[in-house]
Amino acid sequence: MNDVAPALKKLIRQDVQSMHAYAIQDSAGMIKLDAMENPHRLPPALQAHLGQRLGALALNRYPDGRVNDLRQALAGYAQMPEGFDLMLGNGSDELISLLAMACDVPGASILAPLPGFVMYAMSAQLQGLKFIGVPLTPDFELDEAAMLAAIAELQPSIIYIAYPNNPTANLWDDAVIEKIIAAAPGLVVIDEAYQPFSSKSYIDRIGRHSHVLLMRTLSKFGLAGVRIGYMMGPKALIAEIDKVRPPYNISVLNYECALFALEHADVFAAQAQEIRAQRAILFEALQVMAGVRTWKSDANMILVRVPDAQKTFESMRARKVLVKNVSKMHPLLANCLRLTVGTADDNVRMLAALKESL
Secondary structure, three states, rough: OOOOOOHOOOOOOOOHHOOOOOOOOOOOOEEEEEOOOOOOOOOHHHHHHHHHHHHHHOOOOOOOOOHHHHHHHHHHHHOOOOOOOEEEOOOHHHHHHHHHHOOOOOOOOOEEEEEOOOOHHHHHHHOOEEEEEEEEOOOOOOHHHHHHHHHHOOOOOOEEEEEOOOOOOOOOOHHHHHHHHHHHOOEEEEOOHHHHHOOOOOOOOOOOOOOOOEEEEEEHHEEEEEEEOEEEEEOOOOHHHHHHHHOOOOOOOHHHHHHHHHHHHHHHHHHHHHHHHHHHHHHHHHHHHOEEOOOOOOEEEEEEEEEOOOHHHHHHHHHEOOOOEEOOOOOOHEEEEEEEEHHHHHHHHHHHHHHHOO
């Protein structure tokens, strides 16, 4: 059966039928540099140790109070301020969806700069909320006047500020962010998905506000396969949002992996340091490559503009190097590719494939 029966199709929302599913590229046999993953695996000794811990878990039981041990460990790791609390999601994607669900009151809307993370808009659409996208400037900075005008006119329930942004990889001006927070009539979510690679965090400023939430993920920390996102905010506010979270949304395997990783945070910190070092080498090489424009990065990715993004992407893929073609995501990203920072060897091979493909 290739098509849904008409009687059943009528049951599915029209807007859902017109949507495209989140696309995941086939990466078999490729140097995979398309999804901002940490390229480093656990050292063999830690793999064996983790395997023993996971093998001993009671998989026949629902997740237990040990999930609260993870919440406490993350609060300590992130240096969460007093009076704040933390909730967990199956990746930050789930937290974004839960926020839209919790704030789904008549007239509610979500605002975010564009280009940005696609799940902000998708969560709004799936929940039936209005999404307001405010374009960045041509240099991928926040358009202060446009953002403040949209906030004043449209009074959004939630404003997302990615810090740094995806796919542009930059940190926005702190003074503009503070003006947006001051003007916001509802919640402001600072999304720090790429915090391990960033030169700044908002964590030391979050305690000043009663309407600002800070969201992070362990995906970029080095556990993309484990699917753990977390969100911090004032205790009473988190308690309200947490009511829409499904029970047992974090599996025993996931939270035990996350706890294990935090116990060995120094290993992951060393990996992040190596990625930052490789980012600097990659950025320097890209800056002198003919036909390539690049922007400074505070994440584990670098955005580049090339003469023909589709042709270059296909040619790199033919050379077994997979990057992300973001050129169709937004007009500001015309002919742009997003390159994940990989291992030293990955990056050498990616640079060679890019040079040959221009």
